[in-house]
Amino acid sequence: MAFPSASSVLWSVSLLTALFAAVVHSNILYDDDPLQPVTSDETVSVGGTVTLTCRVTENDNSSLQWSNTAQQTLYFGGKRALRDNRIQLHRSTPTELSITISDVQLSDEGEYTCSIFTMPVRTARATVTVLGVPGKPQISGFDNAVQEGGKVTLTCTSTGSKPPAKLRWYSGDKELEGRPDVVESVPDEPTYNVSSELSFTVGRHDDNSVITCAVDHPSLGTGDKRSEHPLRVLFSPEVEIQPESDLPREGEKFHLHCVGNGNPEPSAYIWEKKDGELPPLSKVDGAYLRFEMLNKSDNGVYICHADNGIGNGQGEYTLQVQDPTAMSPSSGVDHAVIGGVVAVIVFILLCLLIVLGRYLIRHKGTYLTHEAKGSDDAPDADTAIINAEGGHSGAEDKKEYFI
Secondary structure, X not given: OOOOOHHHHHHHHHHHHHHHHHHHOOOOOOOOOOOOOEOOOEEEEOOOOEEXXXXXXXXXXXXXXXXXXXXXXXXXXXXXXXXXXXXXXXXEEOOEEEEEEOOOOHHHOEEEEEEEOOOOOEEEEEEEEEEEOOOOOEEEOOOOOEEOOOXXXXXXXXXXXXXXXXXXXXXXXXXXXXXXXXXXXXXXXXXXXXXXXXXXXXXXXXXXXXXXXXXXXHHHOXXXXXXXXXXXXXXXXXXXXXXXXXXXXXXXXEEEEEEEEEEOOOOEEEEEEOOXXXXXXXXXXXXXXXXOOOOHHHOEEEEEEEEOOOOEEEEEEEEOOEOOOOXXXXXXXXXXXXXXXXXXXXXXXXXXXXXXXXXXXXXXXXXXXXXXXXXXXXXXXXHHHHHHHOOHHHHHXXXXXXX
16 A cells, blocks of 8 residues: 655645635635624723623534734633633633633733634634823922912823823813823833923912813723812902991091902001091001091091002092981981881871761761751750750750760
8 A cells, every 4th residue: 555755745734734824814704604703893991801702693513712912812612721810701602702801901902813613714803902091190380379460381291191192271160272282102102191281371360270181081981180280379459448337426436447458468558648647546556547536537538558568559448427426227227117106106196086076077967956956936046955855954965965
């Protein structure tokens, strides 16, 4: 019996190996092929978990297999092939092989292959995209207070994003316009560092306001990472003079308070009276001007100057001293109540007078009627009443009643 030569055997093995490799690496998809595996691309953030699923419609008892980007077998059916505790079996059935990769790193990005060892071998590929999560933004460039009208420049930086993150500036809920982001790639890493600059002129209304830098990136979903930086603005004071009461009365104690709204608070105060000198009985006590006993000669316009080292401001107050008998607001209220009570009493008295008048008018009519009854034969009014009543006694009664 003749045996094939060694060279022919080696040639046949090489041919079969080449054909097998061509089939394994083939990307041809067979339409309506129930044995063709189906996968899907996945996106995951660094540190997250991704699930890779491979399915076929039917199976001829052939096993499904997952391989990594280096073509190392991860799982063959339900059996682990690579010792990596991050990779776990999720589901294994004749028509499905699903695995999970936890704590995903940037190095896990790439193309994963699902194969089914039929004749020929069928494959499908799934691309895993790993997002680099940006670090919390850091704001720099503004450490000390700045004077009103000065210019402030802030820089916000975020590192480690992939793809590059987008930086946004806010003052409260209002978005501010910063310079275009500067993107720098990290050496030996597929990530980027992003920075943005914001410049603006500050006013007193910016004091204690908060500037926010927020990072916008698909790895953060609907949220974002942000840092806040409060502003401190120095500005000259706005001055207002507040009186002790709204009704300064002669002979009483009284004071004026000079309130300076500035940053920092005013440290020096100067009091003066317009068109004259301060009254001899007045006393300057820093932000207060005190009067031990008010007099009408104290009337006039008083001015307070407040200085905080950044600038100064002034306020005015016109003092009008009232008589000691001047009605206070509370006494005005009391008088209004008393006036109301008096009006009610007067109304009741008027009603009583009307009732009494009607009563008297009615009885006077009765007397006139009786007088008319005897007036035909009587020489005078008294005789007429006696005649109308029919007797002397009745006349006496009527006369007493009338009187």
